[in-house]
Amino acid sequence: MSAPETPMLELRGVRKAFGDKVVLDGVDIPVARGRSLVIIGGSGQGKSVTIKIAIGLMAPDAGQVFVDGQDTSQIRSAADRAAHNARFGMLFQGAALFDSLTIWENVAFRLINADKVPRKEARERAVEALSRVGLPASVANLYPIELSGGMQKRAGLARAVVAAPQIIFFDEPTTGLDPINADVINDLIVEQVKRLGCTAVSITHDMASARKIGDEIAMLHKGRIVWRGPAADIDRSGNAYVDQFVNGRADGPIKVEV
Amino acid sequence: MNPVQAVGRSTLGLLRTAGSVAIFAGRGVAASVSAPWFGGQMARQVVAIGYLSLPVVGLTAVFTGAALALNIYTGGGRFNAEQIMPQIVALGITRELGPVLAALMLAGRVSAAIAAEIGAMRATEQIDALHTLSTDPFRYLVAPRLIAAVLTLPLLTAVADTIGVAGGFLVATQTLGFSGPLYVQNTWNFLTSWDIQSGLIKAAVFGFIVALMGAYHGYNASGGARGVGRATTHAVVSAAILVFAADYILTSLFTAK
Numbered sequence: 195m196s197a198p199e200t201p202m203l204e205l206r207g208v209r210k211a212f213g214d215k216v217v218l219d220g221v222d223i224p225v226a227r228g229r230s231l232v233i234i235g236g237s238g239q240g241k242s243v244t245i246k247i248a249i250g251l252m253a254p255d256a257g258q259v260f261v262d263g264q265d266t267s268q269i270r271s272a273a274d275r276a277a278h279n280a281r282f283g284m285l286f287q288g289a290a291l292f293d294s295l296t297i298w299e300n301v302a303f304r305l306i307n308a309d310k311v312p313r314k315e316a317r318e319r320a321v322e323a324l325s326r327v328g329l330p331a332s333v334a335n336l337y338p339i340e341l342s343g344g345m346q347k348r349a350g351l352a353r354a355v356v357a358a359p360q361i362i363f364f365d366e367p368t369t370g371l372d373p374i375n376a377d378v379i380n381d382l383i384v385e386q387v388k389r390l391g392c393t394a395v396s397i398t399h400d401m402a403s404a405r406k407i408g409d410e411i412a413m414l415h416k417g418r419i420v421w422r423g424p425a426a427d428i429d430r431s432g433n434a435y436v437d438q439f440v441n442g443r444a445d446g447p448i449k450v451e452v
Numbered sequence: 453m454n455p456v457q458a459v460g461r462s463t464l465g466l467l468r469t470a471g472s473v474a475i476f477a478g479r480g481v482a483a484s485v486s487a488p489w490f491g492g493q494m495a496r497q498v499v500a501i502g503y504l505s506l507p508v509v510g511l512t513a514v515f516t517g518a519a520l521a522l523n524i525y526t527g528g529g530r531f532n533a534e535q536i537m538p539q540i541v542a543l544g545i546t547r548e549l550g551p552v553l554a555a556l557m558l559a560g561r562v563s564a565a566i567a568a569e570i571g572a573m574r575a576t577e578q579i580d581a582l583h584t585l586s587t588d589p590f591r592y593l594v595a596p597r598l599i600a601a602v603l604t605l606p607l608l609t610a611v612a613d614t615i616g617v618a619g620g621f622l623v624a625t626q627t628l629g630f631s632g633p634l635y636v637q638n639t640w641n642f643l644t645s646w647d648i649q650s651g652l653i654k655a656a657v658f659g660f661i662v663a664l665m666g667a668y669h670g671y672n673a674s675g676g677a678r679g680v681g682r683a684t685t686h687a688v689v690s691a692a693i694l695v696f697a698a699d700y701i702l703t704s705l706f707t708a709k
Contacts, residue, residue, distance in 0.1 A: 308586035
């Protein structure tokens with residue numbers, strides 16, 4: 195019998211509190227290499243905190259984060275940290291494009307500033323990445339403010355994938371988009387993740403998006419994973435929390451706190 | 453809460469903030485003195501902080517020099533010492549008013565702008581994005597601003613010194629009947645190089661304070677647009693107060709020499 199494969203990303207016993215409010219209460223999330231996990235859950239249930247801890251933007255109060263078997267808390271030197279960060283890509287909820295830079299400079303940011311790729315080559319790669327997400331070369335010299343929300347998301351996706359990361363995080367990728375643009379972004383995410391063969395972790399409360407981009411879905415509620423299973427099983431989970439969330443019912447075990 | 457508890461809580465809060473600023477400053481300095489540097493960012497900041505502040509610093513200096521000349525002439529007249537006006541104007545401008553006024557103008561113009569820009573970047577997750585793009589925000593955002601302010605405020609002060617003395621010269625020669633060549637000669641003979649150097653050293657320290665306060669409050673902004681507004685206000689107020697405090701400390705050190 196072969197040994198179980200080391201997860202590409204694993205949160206083990208992660209706990210995080212802000213003052214008295216416990217946001218994550220011992221969360222365990224292993225994600226296998228090349229798989230796409232979507233974490234769903236209501237607002238304020240710790241989805242964003244989970245992703246921030248996974249990517250190293252926030253330190254957990256307790257627990258560990260492993261990337262390809264390596265405990266990230268043991269990374270000490272700046273060079274090792276930079277090499278570690280180079281494995282990640284992230285599409286932010288609001289795209290988080292740098293508004294003082296043009297679109298191509300945004301997309302090529304890591305190539306120019308971290309990987310020291312010559313500007314000419316970086317520009318070519320940025321334009322190529324833009325074309326992969328359906329943006330014409332003519333937008334390369336525009337500034338983020340000149341693009342619509344959907345186009346900004348596409349540019350953010352191009353920035354996330356241009357350096358071929360091993361793990362990509364998607365933070366509410368369809369929030370703020372109309373259903374058609376949201377579906378386009380979902381398709382692009384699936385396409386890019388498949389092309390790169392990378393591991394993906396997304397957080398969303400958009401069920402259409404979760405069904406489309408996830409191989410697996412996990413539900414986070416009150417700081418714990420209350421259900422996890424194949425995306426195809428989401429409608430027959432047998433879990434009261436998942437059923438209420440997926441069907442968008444006010445009645446059920448999840449009480450909206452006001 | 454009783455008064456003792458209130459005082460204790462305020463003291464702890466003050467110490468916590470001081471510690472947080474000290475750590476931030478340490479990280480900013482460390483990023484400023486070691487590679488990699490972002491040359492393009494630094495050049496942009498030199499233009500934004502230095503070059504674009506020239507008009508406001510120049511105008512402030514010329515009016516202050518002129519008003520100072522009138523005040524010293526009037527005050528000196530009370531004990532028949534009007535003739536020392538050029539020397540006092542030059543001394544006051546180079547040692548004190550040049551660096552302090554240039555720093556205050558920068559606190560209003562630059563510290564606020566830095567806090568607003570970095571605060572908006574925090575609010576829109578652009579600082580988080582820098583992390584995910586393998587770029588240290590202290591190297592990309594904080595260090596270029598610190599370096600640019602430390603380098604350009606002494607240059608702005610040199611300009612303010614020259615224009616401030618010229619403001620005094622204009623008032624003296626045009627309305628108070630001073631001889632132009634004599635005014636210049638008196639000023640030149642009186643000033644020592646230390647008068648100018650001490651002002652420029654002060655300016656470098658003030659530049660660091662102004663940029664640091666803008667960056668610190670912007671970087672730690674929270675609470676959306678309101679938080680950015682609050683960060684901007686705190687940056688300007690704290691920069692101005694720290695400039696005055698540093699001015700007193702440096703002046704005490706320089707005059708004890």
